[in-house]
Amino acid sequence: MDLSLESAEKPVSFAKETGVITVGQYVLIKLPSKGLKIVETRSDGVINLGKFGSFEVNGILGFPFGQSFEISADKKVSPVKSLVFELEEEELENMDQETSRESTPILELMKNSSETNRDIIDIGSKIQGITSEEIELFKKQNNDNGEILISKIIESHKGFNKKTKYSQEKYITRKQQKFMKKFTVEYLSSSNLLKYYEEKDLSKILNLSEETLGLMLNLLDIRPGGKYFVVDETGGLILYAMMERMKGEGLIVVGHENEHPNFNLLQYSNYTESAINSMIKPINWLQFFEPENEKLIFNEQTKEAIEELRPQKKLQYYRRQKRIIEINKTIDFVTGKDSQFDGLLYCSTIYPTTLIPNIITKIKGSRPIVVYNQYKEILVELQHLLSKNLNVLAPSIMETRARPYQTIPGRIHPLMSMRGGGGYLLWGTRVYPKEGGVIAVGRGFVRRNERKKQKLEKEEDNDDNNKNN
Amino acid sequence: MSAFLEYKEVIGEGDFVLAFIGRDNIKPIIVKKDDILNTRYGAFAHNSMIGEKYGSQITSLKGYGFIHLLHPTPELWTLSLPHRTQIVYTPDSSYIIQRLNITAGSRVIEAGTGSGSFTHSFARTLSKTGQLFTYEFHESRYQQAKAEFELHSLTNVIATCRDVCKKGFVIDGYESGCDADSIFLDLPSPWEAIAHLPQVISKSKRVGICCFSPCIEQVIKTAEALKNHGWSNIEMVEIAGRKWEARKEMIRDVSDVIGRLKDIKRRKEEGIEIRDKLQNQNQNQKVGEKRGNEDSNEKEQFVKKTRIEREEKGFNPFGKGLRIKEGDEAYNWKDISEPETEVKSHTSYLTFAFKNAPTKPIVNHQS
Numbered sequence: 001m002d003l004s005l006e007s008a009e010k011p012v013s014f015a016k017e018t019g020v021i022t023v024g025q026y027v028l029i030k031l032p033s034k035g036l037k038i039v040e041t042r043s044d045g046v047i048n049l050g051k052f053g054s055f056e057v058n059g060i061l062g063f064p065f066g067q068s069f070e071i072s073a074d075k076k077v078s079p080v081k082s083l084v085f086e087l088e089e090e091e092l093e094n095m096d097q098e099t100s101r102e103s104t105p106i107l108e109l110m111k112n113s114s115e116t117n118r119d120i121i122d123i124g125s126k127i128q129g130i131t132s133e134e135i136e137l138f139k140k141q142n143n144d145n146g147e148i149l150i151s152k153i154i155e156s157h158k159g160f161n162k163k164t165k166y167s168q169e170k171y172i173t174r175k176q177q178k179f180m181k182k183f184t185v186e187y188l189s190s191s192n193l194l195k196y197y198e199e200k201d202l203s204k205i206l207n208l209s210e211e212t213l214g215l216m217l218n219l220l221d222i223r224p225g226g227k228y229f230v231v232d233e234t235g236g237l238i239l240y241a242m243m244e245r246m247k248g249e250g251l252i253v254v255g256h257e258n259e260h261p262n263f264n265l266l267q268y269s270n271y272t273e274s275a276i277n278s279m280i281k282p283i284n285w286l287q288f289f290e291p292e293n294e295k296l297i298f299n300e301q302t303k304e305a306i307e308e309l310r311p312q313k314k315l316q317y318y319r320r321q322k323r324i325i326e327i328n329k330t331i332d333f334v335t336g337k338d339s340q341f342d343g344l345l346y347c348s349t350i351y352p353t354t355l356i357p358n359i360i361t362k363i364k365g366s367r368p369i370v371v372y373n374q375y376k377e378i379l380v381e382l383q384h385l386l387s388k389n390l391n392v393l394a395p396s397i398m399e400t401r402a403r404p405y406q407t408i409p410g411r412i413h414p415l416m417s418m419r420g421g422g423g424y425l426l427w428g429t430r431v432y433p434k435e436g437g438v439i440a441v442g443r444g445f446v447r448r449n450e451r452k453k454q455k456l457e458k459e460e461d462n463d464d465n466n467k468n469n
Numbered sequence: 470m471s472a473f474l475e476y477k478e479v480i481g482e483g484d485f486v487l488a489f490i491g492r493d494n495i496k497p498i499i500v501k502k503d504d505i506l507n508t509r510y511g512a513f514a515h516n517s518m519i520g521e522k523y524g525s526q527i528t529s530l531k532g533y534g535f536i537h538l539l540h541p542t543p544e545l546w547t548l549s550l551p552h553r554t555q556i557v558y559t560p561d562s563s564y565i566i567q568r569l570n571i572t573a574g575s576r577v578i579e580a581g582t583g584s585g586s587f588t589h590s591f592a593r594t595l596s597k598t599g600q601l602f603t604y605e606f607h608e609s610r611y612q613q614a615k616a617e618f619e620l621h622s623l624t625n626v627i628a629t630c631r632d633v634c635k636k637g638f639v640i641d642g643y644e645s646g647c648d649a650d651s652i653f654l655d656l657p658s659p660w661e662a663i664a665h666l667p668q669v670i671s672k673s674k675r676v677g678i679c680c681f682s683p684c685i686e687q688v689i690k691t692a693e694a695l696k697n698h699g700w701s702n703i704e705m706v707e708i709a710g711r712k713w714e715a716r717k718e719m720i721r722d723v724s725d726v727i728g729r730l731k732d733i734k735r736r737k738e739e740g741i742e743i744r745d746k747l748q749n750q751n752q753n754q755k756v757g758e759k760r761g762n763e764d765s766n767e768k769e770q771f772v773k774k775t776r777i778e779r780e781e782k783g784f785n786p787f788g789k790g791l792r793i794k795e796g797d798e799a800y801n802w803k804d805i806s807e808p809e810t811e812v813k814s815h816t817s818y819l820t821f822a823f824k825n826a827p828t829k830p831i832v833n834h835q836s
Binding site for chain 1: 474475476478489492509510511522523524525526527528529532533534535537538539540542543544545559560562563564565566567568570572573574590593594596597598671673674675685688689692693701702703704705706707708709710711712713714715717796804805806818820823825826827
């Protein structure tokens, strides 16, 4: 029987356009407010960014990813340097002198500033001479132009000149985040998809952080052409990250707990359905544990009978046949006697201590075992269990956290807050214990050796070496 | 064939094996007929490795002591390689690869090569379809690294001996650039190298850079240079990698503590009783010298009894004075995680930035 699961027909093109914004793909939109949005670039489509305005998709096509745009009144866009108007360091320094540089209304307003904040008296909202109703009216009168509006707001701010330059800059940035009709288009990488869910619904991706995702993928030693057994309860985020690294070569068998697997995040991946189906093969736990009962039977019809079917029914027949063959092949491949996989990545809320020992035997020798969990306690229990399992070498628990900094030369410091959590990883290596057991060498070896010369007592024998493992 | 680019299942002569002797003792070897690997757990014949599967456990020539034969991975290599410089550890390297979105097919520039730890990790991830350009200005370090990459068949790595800060990145055969989409600079003064990058980076893709520097002063200069050369989204982060081991801590219940104190008190009182009794006897003996052997037997028995009790140690709920194995089923335990005794509290600062490809003319928003 042919156990090979790799499709004979490779998908036509697996490579995605990662350099230039093209039609018909999902992209990440960054808003001045730091909000994120995933949108599809439909030809001739219009994308609505709420209070930041709407724009025509055609206007952004062909630009490189990372490009920022400003929306004008007629839903057209023009490329701009950055999302928020950043002040160059020299501009700040030279502002007091008369410079020949082109000045903007905002820069003009910043010419008067204070050395310190000593003159600032907190009088609350009264400091702003313009009301929100007046702002709305002003917006309408000026075609919703963000820059003119911000100038107006600054002009009406009674204490603006008493602020320091840095404080003025911060104030302007805040106003820009609120009123500028700008956005940046980013390539929807696995990291960007993760960042989107970080804001939207962290529990959906099991609190996974970018740094933990990176560490897990490296520890799994992902290579194009590898075959991996994966349990991904993040809805497909991990699968997407793996597919990106493997670039269409190899196989990912996914263990799941439902009748049909849930990879709904993969819809954003820009990989075609056939590309996804050629790489990712699902198997549920019932099929995994009771393969003989769960293999599907296909009632093959005679050629004549098939020919007599209506075209619709014929198509259905072949589709069903293909699906059943595929499922049975996956079941045979996974539940066969041989170890088949180049690594195990387990990211699930199913209690790992009950399930992992059953999957380990499917993994080839000297291949990584990586288990993710939000909670260290779960992994502590698993490490205790695996330390006694001779099929796993040197399991240990790892944690990684990225601490972001405000990175402005002269004002560098760690950000005042960062996200907590990010999960933990257990990393070990699948090994083949020597049949019949081994005698370990270590402390007390000579004494023990004399005491019971040839006696092979597995438990005690593995004691010392295991301490080193 | 490179063990870092392709998987192998069975060990043959000439194959690269990482001999796992202990957690802090992984020895890289090339399997050669009739060679012997000597370790503190015994001598292991290379002949006994040939034909075994990667991941197998083998015993020493004497039949006891064992090691595991592991397939090379960049992560295990990082734990076993000969250090010629400070190396980039896995929590840092894995984050950089993820954040710069390095995948199969990526084209990456690395300067300097150092001990080649990160080089292996890059080479594995960008795979046979990608290309890594690595630069090292220290001549003998370059020679060692180059020899190592050849031994490990890292065919997707081009190593160059060059001070990139002074001479830039352009090399023979790539005069029109490396078309690199990701840059990693682990140099004493990365700001000097940044000026040379436009010649070699991709003209059609967004390019990401990570500068790896231990000092904050370097970060300041780097951030300024990046800004001046048109890089945006400049952000520095620090990675803290931690390791934990699952252990068990005995649950010592206060009711048992009280029980033990009571037991000690009880035995102490018993001891006093016995002592008083013995003293009385002694005095009686002195008074009537001729009480005879009967009494002396009684006395011996008392002494014996107290000694036995002392050896039993009475109520001993926590195994005091005994050698208790962690997790011994006679006691109660709580699963806990233990941190390393020493952690890497600072590896380096990671300064990231990105540069957009100029495929369409970019107009200033103010014009």
